[in-house]
Amino acid sequence: MRKKIKYVISIIFILGLLMSFGFFYIQKQNEYKQIAGISNYSSKNISDLAVLCKVWGYVKYYHPSVIEGKYNWDDELIKMIPKVLKSKNKNERNRLLTEWVTLLEEFEQDSLPKFNPDSIRIYPDLDWIEDKKELGTLSNQLEKIKTAKRDFKYDKYIQYSGMTISGEAEYNKPLYPVTEYRLLALFRFWNVIQYYYPYKYLIDENWHKVLKDFIPKFIEAENELEYKLVILELVTKLNDTHARIEWDSTIEKWKGNRIAPYEVSFIEGKLVVTDVYEVIDTINTNNSIQVGDVIISINKNLINNIVDEKIKYIPGSNYTARLRKIADLILRTNKKKLEVEFLNEGKHSKTELSCYNLSQVKIPSKFNRDDKLFKIINDSIGYLYLGSTQGGEVPQDIQTKGLIIDLRCYPSYDKVKGYWDYLQLYSEPNVFVKFTMGDSKFPGLFKYMGETTVGSENPNAYQREKIILVNEITQSHAEFMAMKYGIAKNTIIIGSTTAGADGGVISLKMPGGVLVKFTIAGVYYPDGRETQGIGIIPDIIVRPTIKGVKEDRDEVLEKAIEIITSP
Structure with missing residues (x-):
């Protein structure tokens, strides 16, 4: 009898432990889905979080003391999330945010800079801070910050060191962050794009609407994969071929x-x-x-x-x-x-x-192949393949009936010499590009940085027909070189739509060990036309056909040869 009693007690004890563990597990899991104890969030909560995101990011990039790193601004956000969510109405939310901003260190005032309108590509998107109906007296505080004197050499967050936005805490663990840190990931990315993405105006959807749409997605992501896929979906909104999550084992x-x-x-x-x-x-x-x-x-x-x-x-x-x-x-x-x-x-x-x-x-690379840099094809035509992994130096004394430059690749800049300033192609100097970059003293502003010229007076330049080949593989540096070579006299571009992603690429660290990349510099033709999205527009459209694939033909190259050899 005693044995049976001990057995029953043991079973009850084990069941109790399992139930306790189960309750603890469910409770811990729910922590990933709740914010400040709120699991069933409302549209008001979403609106409040959107306002918090915008205020936090604006102050991060505009307030002198925050810019200089005098506050742990991520930590400030984490502490403010539950407070804002518990606010009973808009007025209470705005009061909390006003007090938060007002308690920051005082700063000197300055006047708004005066710009030549012809030098500006994008003005900052700051109309929202003037919405007194939505923000109340908080609007006045934000307006004051806009005219703060930002005259300093150090910026904690925007330094572009090593093509990474430095100063951002990594939070590599856990790989599936709790809700507040998932929201931090969204808020960090949203604000970097708001103030430092050169092609924000080309995003299909209103960026403010994207923020509201993605707040629930980041809250509801239930595991590491869902969290990272939501980041990937957000990154995709940029319409940027450069944009991506850097290699990640979960995504792979x-x-x-x-x-x-x-x-x-x-x-x-x-x-x-x-x-x-x-x-x-x-x-x-x-x-x-x-x-x-x-x-x-x-x-x-x-x-x-x-x-x-x-x-x-x-x-x-x-x-x-x-x-x-x-x-x-x-x-x-x-x-x-x-x-x-x-x-x-x-x-x-x-x-x-x-x-x-x-x-x-x-799986061979589509961007490079083991081929000669330069060879003669069709007896009398020069063929230059800049994606050559064999490398070498581009020819200077070209004695051919025509020259084909194949940019259906990514130039092997570490192995091919002389292609950057290929002066033999140009008989005179020409402006071919101008750039924009963000302004850390007035975030969201993008100014033209001046025009860039290629070539010089050269009576011995190659005068015969030059044909540049492009397609969807032609991306970034290859598109830039197509712009550069395309300005030379007697040059035509043939092929199909390129990748439409020009300008340098930068990295941003996100909670959970995620590294995202996107374009950071704007690249434009001298008349202001962008290549982003549009790509390099060929003078003659030629696309592969199924018939050509079956016959193992390069129909784009064939067209170039036909043009050069035609009477």
């Missing part, structure tokens, strides 16, 4: 650690097999799918549906650039097989593709 696993060993591209609106990859120590026995075949579905999911599912996580300046990135991912998976429906010579077929670990598959 989501993309898939395996791949079917085929290169695919979107050609004529269809997903087309363009190459077969080599698999290390394995023979790819699936010969049913060939170069030129059109893939219709993957695992019974139509390609158009897959594109629609993925595209909100695929940053890109234009649709073509985003399709390029989707094509690189679409055959990645964590499964060992993919069921594929495809068209071969108009005939529907199905097959199962074996998928291999990424480390087993030799």
